Amino acid sequence: MPEPTPDPQRDVRPTLEAVAARAGVSRATASRVVNGAAGVRQPLVDQVRKAVDELGYIPNHAARTLVTRRNGAVAVIIDEPELRVFSDPFFSRQIRGISRELNAHDAQLVLLLVEGSGDFDRVTRYLAGGHVDGVLAFSLHTDDELPAIIKRFRVPAVFGGRPEHTERGADAPQVPYVDCDNRGGAREAVRHLVSLGRRRVAHIAGPRDQVSALDRIDGYHDVLPDADRELVVDGDFTPEGGARAMAALLDARPDVDAVFVSNDLMASGALRVLRERGVRVPEDVAVVGFDDMTSVAGATDPPLTTVRQDVEGMGRLMVRLLMERLNSATGAWPESVITPTELVCRASA
Numbered sequence: 001m002p003e004p005t006p007d008p009q010r011d012v013r014p015t016l017e018a019v020a021a022r023a024g025v026s027r028a029t030a031s032r033v034v035n036g037a038a039g040v041r042q043p044l045v046d047q048v049r050k051a052v053d054e055l056g057y058i059p060n061h062a063a064r065t066l067v068t069r070r071n072g073a074v075a076v077i078i079d080e081p082e083l084r085v086f087s088d089p090f091f092s093r094q095i096r097g098i099s100r101e102l103n104a105h106d107a108q109l110v111l112l113l114v115e116g117s118g119d120f121d122r123v124t125r126y127l128a129g130g131h132v133d134g135v136l137a138f139s140l141h142t143d144d145e146l147p148a149i150i151k152r153f154r155v156p157a158v159f160g161g162r163p164e165h166t167e168r169g170a171d172a173p174q175v176p177y178v179d180c181d182n183r184g185g186a187r188e189a190v191r192h193l194v195s196l197g198r199r200r201v202a203h204i205a206g207p208r209d210q211v212s213a214l215d216r217i218d219g220y221h222d223v224l225p226d227a228d229r230e231l232v233v234d235g236d237f238t239p240e241g242g243a244r245a246m247a248a249l250l251d252a253r254p255d256v257d258a259v260f261v262s263n264d265l266m267a268s269g270a271l272r273v274l275r276e277r278g279v280r281v282p283e284d285v286a287v288v289g290f291d292d293m294t295s296v297a298g299a300t301d302p303p304l305t306t307v308r309q310d311v312e313g314m315g316r317l318m319v320r321l322l323m324e325r326l327n328s329a330t331g332a333w334p335e336s337v338i339t340p341t342e343l344v345c346r347a348s349a
Contacts, residue, residue: 014055022051073108074322077123077137079144081115084238088265089293090311091139094160097315098136105323107133120145127153134322136160141209150175156325158318162211162336174333176325178317180309182212185341186219189260189288189307192343194223198258198286202231204245204270206262213237216262216290231256235266242266246273257285258349264289264296264306271300271348286349302347309341 020030025044032040033048034057040048051057076098078085085091095111102109110132112123127135127149137146138160150157159177193201203220206213221227233249235241242261246269249256261267267289271281279285281302289297292308317337324334 014057016057018055019048019051019057022055023047072106073110073132074102074319075110075112075127075132075135077112077114077135077146078139079114079137079141079146080139082113085113088237089295090263090265090291093293093311094138094315097312098319099315100312101316101319105319114146117145120149124149124153127155133326134158136318136322138318139210140164141207142211143209147175156322158321158325160314160318162215162338164211176321176334176336178314178321178337178339179212180314180339181341182215183219183222185290185307185309185343186216186260187222188341188343189290190220190223192305192345193258193260193286193288193349196258196282196286196349200231200253200256201227201258201260202233202249202253202256203227204233204235204242204249204259204261204266206235206237206266208234213262220260228253235262237263237265239265239269239272242269243273244269246270250274250277250279259285259287261287261289264291264293264304267304267306267348268296268300271302271304275301282347282349288343288349292344297344297346300348305346305349306344307341308344310339314339 016030016034017027019034020027023030023044025048029040029044030048033045034052076095078091080091099109112126114120114123123146134156135150136158137150140146140159140161140163142164147163157175159175160179162177162179163175190201201224203217205217208214217232220232230252231249233245235245242265245266246259249259250273259270261270267287271287274281274285274287281287287304289304289306291311292306297304297306317339321334321337325332
């Protein structure tokens with residue numbers, strides 16, 4: 001059977017001029033509508049959008065970039081190894097919130113992972129190339145190079161989590177952040193354990209190079225300022241780290257009767273060790289986590305009492321703050337947002 005003869009009329013890509021002619025407006029007006037510019041009356045906007053739909057017009061990205069000085073893409077930078085990013089439900093929930101909000105703004109997500117210090121050169125080159133309109137960066141560490149890179153290239157950005165230091169001065173961009181009330185949530189968790197009559201409340205802390213972990217340690221000490229040093233054991237936000245910390249804690253203080261754990265993944269590892277050692281939860285040791293990752297907290301044995309933070313909602317907020325910055329006529333930086341936490345009681349405490 002012979003191949004069909006191409007139809008030149010049907011195969012020609014619709015042009016902006018054709019859209020303008022169909023809508024009965026000037027090319028400049030059609031361009032402003034297609035590129036989302038302000039100053040066009042709503043009836044004309046409707047006419048142009050109808051013409052775009054009827055003709056199947058697809059804007060030329062390169063030309064649109066020249067007009068709007070926008071790429072329609074946002075970099076999401078996570079300073080964590082690939083294995084952790086794709087195994088920890090915290091990251092998947094935050095990325096889901098970011099992705100959904102970017103879709104609503106017709107923007108693309110570009111994911112950049114930082115496995116080690118060498119990757120900062122790659123990230124620097126990418127940002128310097130002007131490939132994205134802005135940056136959303138989270139899981140920052142106290143020795144992170146990202147804030148300095150963002151400052152150097154003056155890339156509009158929003159941080160997920162409160163940075164350790166906020167630079168001030170006329171030339172220092174006031175990078176906003178979205179975080180939950182880590183310290184307040186930790187206080188609520190420890191107060192709950194104390195209200196149950198527990199007297200030897202321990203804490204399995206997160207990595208001390210992350211501000212969220214430090215804030216949760218501070219919240220623990222707000223309630224128990226005189227707690228023994230050996231009741232605070234360091235972990236790494238992974239199930240294995242939680243298991244190691246729980247084992248060390250039981251070896252050092254077998255009389256412990258409650259544990260506040262800095263995230264749900266570590267709490268799942270701690271619960272496993274308690275079960276293996278024949279320690280009953282919550283009868284012998286009550287356990288409270290942090291995050292309310294339902295895929296984790298609802299699946300532990302027993303189900304985990306934990307502090308809930310709206311991780312997906314925080315991802316959406318990050319995008320909204322970035323878009324506010326990008327669309328600001330004055331280039332003003334929006335205010336940072338700290339979201340509330342909530343204690344979710346299940347069977348472990």
